[in-house]
Amino acid sequence: MTTNTLGAAHTSDSVRYLDEIEVGQTWLTLGRTVTETDVVTFGTWSGDMHPLHMNEEYAKQTQFGGRLFHGPGVLAMAFGLEMGLGWKNPSAIAFLGIQDWNLLAPVRIGDTIRVSEEIVEIRPSASKPDRGIVTTHVQVLNQNGDVCQEGKWIVLLSRRPDRSE
DSSP states (O other): OOEEOOOSSOOTTTOOOGGGOOTTOEEEOOOEEOOHHHHHHHHHHHOOOOHHHHOHHHHHTSTTSSOBOOHHHHHHHHHHHHHTTOTTTTTEEEEEEEEEEEEOSOOBTTOEEEEEEEEEEEEEOSSOTTEEEEEEEEEEEOTTOOEEEEEEEEEEEEOOTTOOO
16 A cells, blocks of 8 residues: 655646556545635535524534534535645546545534545446546545545546557
8 A cells, every 4th residue: 555645736746547546545635724714605605604604603502512614615625635636637537426425523613624535446448448437435534533524536537648558
């Protein structure tokens, strides 16, 4: 198993193509702290103005005891953190889907999240030899290492362009 911790900006050395990855390979992103601005921006942009996110007095009365960042906002932030690894840029052709995505723990204003990713399946295309489908298990972790969200992401990944068949 190879573990890489890459910076927020990718380099050409971090890009991985289908023929350069293996099951069990893992990455861990840098952290990003959730801010008040993130909550307000995501709520305004998405239209999700639920008081659990926008009203501290309301949120204090819930089982959470305070405001939370939107679950889909955490997912969006995870996409950005993961793309910052650079291993799929520009090798990814298309994002194909998410499987079994679960929200396991709340993310609060002030929490710092990071993404852990592991390749769990690689399926070369039978009909198009220049690509294949890669499935990764993704976990969004908070500053305490608690898994807040997790599931599988599926992406269509190209082989190295200069690879001869």
